[in-house]
Amino acid sequence: MSSSQIKLFDIYNKLYKRFGSQNWWPADTDFEVVIGAILTQNTAWSNVEKAIANLKKKRLLSAKKLRALKLVRLAELIRPSGYYNIKTKRIRAFLDCLFSDYNGSLKKMFKSDLSRLRQALLGINGIGPETADSIILYAANRPVFVVDAYTRRIFSRHDIIKPEATYDQIQRFFMDNLPLDRGLFNEYHALIVELGKNICKTKPRCDICPIACFVK
DNA sequence: GACCAGGCACATC
DNA sequence: GATGTGCATGGT
Numbered sequence: 001m002s003s004s005q006i007k008l009f010d011i012y013n014k015l016y017k018r019f020g021s022q023n024w025w026p027a028d029t030d031f032e033v034v035i036g037a038i039l040t041q042n043t044a045w046s047n048v049e050k051a052i053a054n055l056k057k058k059r060l061l062s063a064k065k066l067r068a069l070k071l072v073r074l075a076e077l078i079r080p081s082g083y084y085n086i087k088t089k090r091i092r093a094f095l096d097c098l099f100s101d102y103n104g105s106l107k108k109m110f111k112s113d114l115s116r117l118r119q120a121l122l123g124i125n126g127i128g129p130e131t132a133d134s135i136i137l138y139a140a141n142r143p144v145f146v147v148d149a150y151t152r153r154i155f156s157r158h159d160i161i162k163p164e165a166t167y168d169q170i171q172r173f174f175m176d177n178l179p180l181d182r183g184l185f186n187e188y189h190a191l192i193v194e195l196g197k198n199i200c201k202t203k204p205r206c207d208i209c210p211i212a213c214f215v216k
Numbered sequence: 217g218a219c220c221a222g223g224c225a226c227a228t229c
Numbered sequence: 230g231a232t233g234t235g236c237a238t239g240g241t
Contacts, residue, residue: 041223047239048222082238086224128224148222193222 004177007160012184015191022190025138027052030106032061033139037131038090039081050080063104067095090126097124110140118144129167137189143182145174146189150196 001009026045027033032052039048054077055061060069075088097120102108110117117140121132133146147170156163161170178184 037222040221042221042236043223043238044221044240046221047237050239080238082221083223083236084238086236090224126224130223134222146222150222189222196222 002177004160004173008174008177012188012191015195016187019191019194022187022194024186024190025134027138029061030110030139031063034094034106034135035061035066035091037134037138038094038126039078039087041083041087041090041131043082047081051078054078054080063095063098063106066091067099067104086126090124093125094127106139110142114142114144117142129171133171137182137185141182143180143185145171145178145185147171147174148189148193148196150192151189154192154196 025033025036027036035055036048036052039051052061055066058077060066060077066074071088071092074091075084078084078087078091081087098104098106098109101120109120112120114136118132118136121127121135122129127135130146130148133144136142136144137146147167152161152163152165152170155161155170156165161173165173174185174188178188
């Protein structure tokens with residue numbers, strides 16, 4: 001094993017030991033994962049939960065129901081998640097793609113091979129690499145590594161990646177140095193988020209960041 | 217009241 | 230290609 005491989009396994013093991021299984025994604029259906037992935041863009045999950053709860057309460061959390069909903073009504077329901085006007089358009093854009101290209105069926109959409117699925121998702125306005133990969137990993141159950149702000153912050157602080165590395169470069173680093181295991185990728189990303197939520201809020205904390213005791 | 221959160225698109229240079 | 234800005238609510 002290379003030193004990068006050893007480091008990534010070591011960090012994973014330490015995170016798992018510290019935080020345990022995260023059981024991601026917190027959703028009842030694949031469609032809920034998709035909506036949650038869009039709603040959580042640059043947003044605290046606690047706010048997303050309120051928006052999802054609104055949709056669930058009205059029994060609207062399905063592709064068909066949401067598609068039939070007026071945009072102002074959708075915006076009103078997802079309001080607690082913030083950026084609600086933009087997110088309304090993004091959800092709509094996803095649904096447009098889902099219905100025009102896959103007959104409204106997530107199952108059909110997820111059947112295409114991994115790179116075609118990723119390209120299709122990235123082609124939707126409002127779905128960038130992290131949202132696309134979250135959908136692919138946590139809804140389509142395919143092995144892609146999800147990179148987020150915490151991943152960059154934590155791993156660059158520990159000199160494992162460069163802070164200026166692109167999304168694709170960081171993703172490649174993880175996927176080149178870990179087995180392509182969707183269970184592992186699922187848990188690893190969730191653990192990184194859990195660590196980030198707990199301690200890695202602002203840059204100046206780096207020196208006293210408790211992650212040091214996990215990594216070093 | 218400031219700062220942040222599981223991003224992304226778009227404008228401008 | 231790099232850098233800056235708008236989008237918005239709710240918790241600390």
